[in-house]
Amino acid sequence: MEWDLVWFLALAIIEIVGSVAVVLSRKLVHSAFWLAVTLITMSGIYILLKSEFVALIQLLVYAGAVPILFLFGIVLTRRGEEE
Amino acid sequence: MLIDFPIISSILIVSLLGTLLIYLFPAGDRGTKWFAVLLSLVPLALSTVLLLGIVAPGSVELTSISAGGQEFLAYEKAEWIPQAGISFEFGVDQLSGPLVFLTSLLTTLGMIFSWGEKHRTKEFFAMLLFMQATVAGVFVSLDLFLFFVFWEGGLLPMYFLIAVWGGPKKKYASMKFFLFTQAASLLVLLGILVFYWMSGTFSIVEILNQGQVIPLGLYTDLLFFALLLGFGTKLPMVPLHTWLPDAHVEAPTAGSVLLAGVLLKMGGYGLIRFNVQMLPGVSDGLYVLVAVIGIVSIVYGAFVCLAQDDLKRLVAFSSVSHMGFVTLGIGAAMLGGSKLAMAGAVFQLFAHGLISAALFMIAGALGHNVGTRLISKLHGAAKRIPNTAGFMMVAFMASLGLPGLVGFVAEFTVFLGVYEGFEAFFGSGLWVLIPAVAIVITAGYYLFAMQRAMFGPEEEDAGEMKDLHSFEILPLAVLMFFIALLGILPYLLFDPILGWVGGLV
Amino acid sequence: MEFPILSLLLIVPLIGTVLTIAGGKRYAKWVSVIFALISLILSTVLVLHFLPDSFIAFAPDSTGRFFAFEMYSWAPSLGLNYIVGVDGLSAPLVFLTQLLVLMGLIYSWKKEERPHQFFGLILLIGLAITGVFISLDLFLFFIFWELVLIPMYFFIAIWGGPNRHYASIKFLVYTHVGSVIMLLGIFALYLSSGDFTADGARTFNMILYLEAAQTDPLFLQMSLQIPLFIAFLFGFGVKMPMVPFHTWLPDAHVEAPTAGSVILAGLLLKMGGYGIFRISLGILPEATKELWWLLAVFGIVSIVYAAFICLAQTDLKRLVAYSSISHMGFVLLGAATMTEAGIAGGIFQMFNHGLITAVLFMLAGSVKHATGTREIPQLSGLAKVMPKFSLILIIGFFASMGMPGLNGFVSEFLVFLGTYKMFNMIEMGKLIIIPLLGIIVTAAYYLWTLHRVTLGELKESLKNVVDIPRHEAIPLAILTFMIILFGLYPTPVLGVIWPHAQGLTGLLGGP
């Protein structure tokens, strides 16, 4: 068994669980967090694919900026008591 | 005396012109009737000449043309629709000549009889004249198309006679009459189409000259059958007769006279001209069918008569019965090659024309003068209306085939021929016993009617009854004269017919 | 005679239309009648040419098929020309058109609602229909064909009855769908026309098609002929109309004003029949030989089915409308026979039906004017108060019924003659019974109607009814006279038609 594959499967499981959690989370903040997890995991997969540059960009731009943006959005569109 | 004069077209033209001319009279003008009757004498005179030319060739000579071994007299031909090969082609022979005469005669007599008609007199007489033209046209046409034109044309005046001058159920009756006979006409049309297609011509003369136009086989049989239905409806034969009683009951007297006197004859004429003359040699089974239909019509019609109360209805059904003799005669003649049967059938056409006309006149007169035609309401009327009773007696006797009157000659010769024919075909002529039963039944219903209507004690509270007017007696007397004359001297007409039949059977 | 008579037949009504509409209400009827009369005279002259030993003769075209031939280039690059001419098929119809237009005008003499437009449109529609009959260029043909729809639409939409919007839209859309499918056929013809023209150029010239069909019936592939045939049949069938594409007709008739109905039934329907004979039979003979049964089946179904429906109608106009469908079935059946008699009968039936149905629609209009209703159950015993009306009704009904001595009989008889012959060829002669059946049903509904309308007790409400006025009686009398005339002496028309029928029969030569 190759280690690459083991890593990949592990990352893939996290990825899937994470994205499912994004979709199903009751609270928006949890979703945002799970989104971050997903995006970070994704950069791991990019590394496994030998695309280190992309992985870096993913980590910086996507995993870094996007969840933050979401959090802003969540805060800004929040009504009295958020579900 | 050679007559080289377009007699036939003159008959038709005079009648048709007369129809139009009558319309020029102001409504309610007394001259209308005179004009119509006098005008109708012209066709009558011309048809008498025709008749003379046929029954007494020595006295009057007519131009003739030979067709398939037979001769047509007073032959005329003129183009009409040349594209389709349709022309005005006229001629008469021993079959049609007497019928033309009968048509003219009954028209004149019917007009005289209707002298008292008050409702739309002008149109009434016009219709009678028109009827005369169309019916005579059927008999004289030697072009199939023309034949059909007149055939259908004959429906029109009759339809109006019933629909306008008819009794309470006139709508139903006239509709039924029209549709029934229209349906029959379609079968006739079909037959005409077949003839045209097979022979390439509409001319009866040419078709007869071509001999066996239609190759024998199933097809011919079907054609025969279709034509039988077509003409049989007009005849009428059981079970296609049901329009007749209704039509008669509702029709005015003159209408009934013409209906029974000549319109039915169109069916018989068609049967003989088409089914026999132009379509020889079909399966024997069909001739058996014709004969059986004849027998059924005779017996069935007679039985139904027995149960009638309305005199007109009775006479109507007796027509069904008597026209059965025509069918029977034709069937038997074709089965066993009996000339007498065929000649008898032809003669019956003429005889029944005279007799039924008289019968309907009497029934009509009862309706006008007494106010009822119901036998059960007339009892003991003879005392009050002796003339009516007397004429009724003679007419009944003629109709029930009393020897010495014209009906007997026809029925007897048919029976005789049927005996001959059945003997030749079935091996025994005694089958004739079956239709002969009708002789007894016929006597039964007439005598029963006579007894209940005219004899017996006088009804105390019977309303006023008027006897025949003189204008009613005259036509009846003329009819009686012919009935007796041809009963006593039948050879005047019968022998020419027999001679003609000789070339046919 | 070198004289652009056909062009005049188009120009005169056009001027008439313009002048009538421009002339205003006061002069409308006189102006329009005068122009219609001129057209009628011109068309009479035209028909005279075809009579044997006529003193009037028009120049034929190069093939000798068409007379009073005119041809002007229009768009040569597209093979588009202005070609007009008449032959035995179109001449009677042209005459009929002018006749009915004039009769329709006279009948509508007392029109009060926008008379100038009404009369103008009648002239215009006459022009368009004449154009259909005389144009020998497929494109021109189609232009006129479509042109007919417009005035007709306005007729119904402006002067129609209560349900006119539905009816007019239905009419327009329905027939337009038919036209469009036909247009596809025309284009297909045009596109494949390069194969047989001498110089290989595409053309709309109908004469060339007819000639090609004459010399080589297979000038179009069968794989093309058959769809073309069906496309044209659909176009013509809707117009004709044949069951089951007929439902626009009753609605259109019921709502249309009388003159509109007269023209609609008398002329518009004939366009379909004309197309069948001219294009389906004349240009696509091989397809016809294959698919004649389609015509026959549609014809027979139309005859019988519509006749039955008539029996159930209570509206006099609706009844006549359905009877039109039934009688136009004879045209189809006649065409299907591919025999001289059948084809001549079919063409003659168009002419006769034009006369008869015009009379019947006029009568339906008259009875509405006189009594205020066309509902048969509400009419009774009219013979007493409306003798003239009743007499003409009787003649009209009997003519329509096919009573010998009146013109309808001659054509129906000829159709039957041909049908029988053709059925016989395929050994099904007995089938002729089916269309014959239609005649009985026809007789039934007419007689029944006759009974109910003219005979019987006069209703209280109808006591004060007056007979038809003179302006209605005149056209009725003229048409009735022609019905009787052509019934007794059909040769003048039949003689014109017959050679054409012979030509078509020679081309088709049976199934």
Place this chain on the structure above:
Amino acid sequence: MIPLEYELALAGILFGIGIFGIIYRKNAIIVLMSVEIILNAAIMNLVAFSSYAINPITGDPGGQVFAVLAIAIAAGEVCIGLGIYIVYFRSRKDINLEEATRLR
């Protein structure tokens, strides 16, 4: 070496989850997040294909270039999307998508 099929399968699963999220959730922000997941799945495809391209050593850099571009655009898209939401929220006080039927 991870087989390409595994990559594609993962990408497909993510895509499906994303679609599910778009359709299922009513909250506009979660929808936007789902969109991000879908985009991720797509970008992963790009990267995967590029690394398995004709040259097994270097791969095809084109895919990685597009991936980077896509990431950049996705980030921008989120910005814009959230901006719209905010504007929308200001006018409607709600960003529940079921209520947002004015497109109709």
Place this chain on the structure above:
Amino acid sequence: MFEYALLIVAAPLVAFLLIIIFGRWTRQGGAAIAIAALGTSFIVSVILFAQVLGLGALGAPVSEEVFKYNWIGPIEFGLLIDNVSALMMVLVSFLCLIIGIYSLGYMAEDKSKTRYYAEFVLFTAGMLGTVSANNFLQFLIFWETMGLCSYLLIGFWYEKSEAASAAKKAFMVTRVGDMLLLIGIMAIFASLGTFNIVEIQARGIPAGALMHVIPLLLFAGAVGKSAQFPLHIWLPDAMEGPTTVSALIHAATMVKAGVFLVARSFPLVAASDIASITVICIGGFTAIFAASMALVAFDIKRVLAYSTISQIGYMILGLGAAALLFEAGHASHGFTASMYHLMNHAFFKALLFLAAGSVIHAVGTNDMRVMGGLHSKMKITSIAMLFGALALSGIPPFSGFWSKDAILHEVFVAGEMYGAIFTFIWVAGVITAFLTAFYAFRLWFMTFAGKTRGDIHPHESPRVMTYPLIALAVFALISGMLAVVIGGFGHLVTFGGTVHEGTMELLTEIFTSPLTYITLFAAVAGIGLAYIVYCKQRVSSEIFVSTSVGRGMQKLLQNRYYLDAAYRGFALHVGMGIARAADWFDRNVIDGVVNGSAKLGLLVARGSDAVDRKGVDGAVDGIAYVVTGSSNRARARQTGQIQAYIAAMVMGMFVVALIMLIYLSGGW
């Protein structure tokens, strides 16, 4: 050479026309014309008869056909003059003349005399034409003419409903026989190609079934006309007519036409043993059957009517026996005897009827129970009637004796040859003779003897009525003896011409035969019984009905063996039943089919209308509806929800992907 014979038939025919045209303007309603014509006929007949006899040279039959003319085609008409027809013509014209004269008195009060005389002379013409016809068709024509006149005359007083229905009954019943006769005649024509009687007699029917059928059919005609069992029922009812008519038509002449028919077709009957035996049986049975019914009748004319039937039964019986014997090679004595009886019966039965008429004229009723004791008041009538009764009973030297005896003798001979059955019939004949004598004198005694029972005021009839009675009475006395005097009736009428006897041989033969005495004894016994019961009244007539058998018998007889009721029931129930059924069938079934198909047509019409409105038009409207409707529905789908759009988009994507997948994978 007999051309003038045409005058015999023509005279009454001409008279008929003259009477119906001018009769109403002449006195006595044309009676003078009638009498003149009848007289002419009679005189010419006598001349003819004399000439025929003169030529015949005692017995050799003369036959000649005169005055032929073509009726139609192959059918010729003419007169056949031979011994039989000449004799019949004399007989008929004589009786007609006598009764015509009698009518002058009898009918003097009637209003419709013109009609009476017209019908009367027409009948005469018919009867004369029948007997002189040279062919069966002509025979049938005149035969039917008689039938018509019979009908008209029975129904002369048509305002009596009994008369009207009796007339109808007579015509109908005879019509049944006529129909069969017609068929028989046709069958003859079909097998021999001719109607000519002479030719038919000469050639005979070729062997085969028809050989038996034809004579039977002809005989059926005779049965109808001569009122033989089972078609006898009309004759008693026919007495509703004037008595003169009863005398002439229903006793003396017309009913004999049946006998005459059998005589004319004698060789045909003889050729078939079946036919001969049938004739004998019918004749014998009718004789005793009718006589039995005469026993209980109280209507004076009905008694005579039954008597007539019975006597004609004798004649038929004689002819049948003669036919049987003739075929076996014997001389045709029976033929002669029958014709002999025909003649005698004509005289005495006419006499009886006219006498009865005279009585009825006098007392105004037919019912014998109210008569009695008339002898003193109407001597001439009484004595004339006594002569008639004696003749009827067969008491020598009255005429009936001679001929009846000859017939019974012939039957006995047949019985000797053919066994018990004929002997039985002979015994029946003898019993009939007894019954005849009994009822004849029952009638006479009840009418003329004893005391008047009812309230009646009789007086003797006028001379115009009594003179004919006297004349006929004379004939009743002498007509039998005359034949004996000239050496047997065989000199006048035979068939085959082999009967030659002298007067003395004849008398010897008759009065030496024990058979004669048996018959005579029966007759005398009958008279004696009648004398005891009805004249002296030593024994009450109640004695006959004292036992239950007697009562039953009486009831049976008074109800005429229930045959009338049976026929009536048959006609009413079976005939009218069929008629009603046929009428019902016509009105309901045949017409029902017609009307039903009309309704069906209308139904189809409504149906197609509905289909057209809903179906075909619906399809058109439907297309429009589908277009607008589907766009409406599609619009409803556009919720404006982005998610929905996306969902749809995804679905679409799936579909596209699927298609691409399939496509790329190269098909399924």
